[in-house]
Amino acid sequence: MDLPIFPLHLVLFPGRPLPLHLFEPRYLSMLRDCLDGDRRFGVVAIRSGREVGSDWYTDADGNDVQADSVLHQVGTVTEIRTVAERPDGRFDIITKGSERFRLVQPLNDRAYLRADVEVLPEDRAATRDRIAAENLRDVLVPYLLGLGVPREYTDRLPVDPCELSWMACSALQVEVPVQQQLLELPTHAERMDATARIIRRETGIIRHLGMVGSFRPAGPGGAQLN
Known part of the structure; x- marks a missing residue:
């Protein structure tokens, strides 16, 4: 499945809440698309270390980073639970993590990052x-x-x-x-x-x-x- 991707300097675990303050234009666009759809997007931690590649995007904190090297390959699907718009057009949202996924292929058809992802099974014994x-x-x-x-x-x-x-x-x-x-x-x-x-x-x-x-x-x- 394809999923909007929200890069953050943190790891979101399934079942855990994640409050976010959205203000950057591309993430406001992502929010609108999510609300028009199934209200889900993916959270992926930004990886530290060497940066390689030429594709740049703006992360959720407003920093320019290189897409080819900074994202971990496993993230968490999160669902938007509440949305509150501020007078200045910014948004405060609360989401909750659900299932893990692996990045398969980036999709460059929007202002924000999207990717084809594979949902990972949860093995139980x-x-x-x-x-x-x-x-x-x-x-x-x-x-x-x-x-x-x-x-x-x-x-x-x-x-x-x-x-x-x-x-x-x-x-x-x-x-x-x-x-x-x-x-x-x-x-x-x-x-x-x-x-x-x-x-x-x-x-x-x-x-x-x-x-x-x-x-x-x-x-x-x-x-x-x-």
Whole structure:
């Protein structure tokens, strides 16, 4: 299927909300087209590193970037839930991520970036997912409490392993490349195992430094996937 593509310096995980402020003309055009259609577009993280190629476009933050090198290949479909227009013609929207996709072929027929994409399957294995979810929950609850998340929230974590997987990924205080690696993992069990490893590594480092009483995760750059 073809999909409008919204490049951002972040990773959107399925099931998670994403508020956006739209002001750049090409993204206002994209919004109009989405509202006239199925209200969906794709969010893809901008990749750091070497820039190669000659095709330039303006990202969602108003920066000129080269399309050939800066986008990761896996993103998330998101659906527009609410739209509010400001007096100056700008828009505030709230969207919610749904399913992952892989970029197949860019389409250059609009002012904004569009692409032919392939929706990625979500492989489930009930027993394996349940075990991974239990192990993740054991480390996730104290991690969230250490971040200052209220106990009443941690007592209501998602029961469904799929939802827990994406919620935990979005809670991690890690940089975009690590989030992107988590997004690209093929199964929920692998993703939950990787997330649990990151949490254990961060909390282990902090305990080693004798900071248990004022626990805070390491922040961006403080963890790696493997």
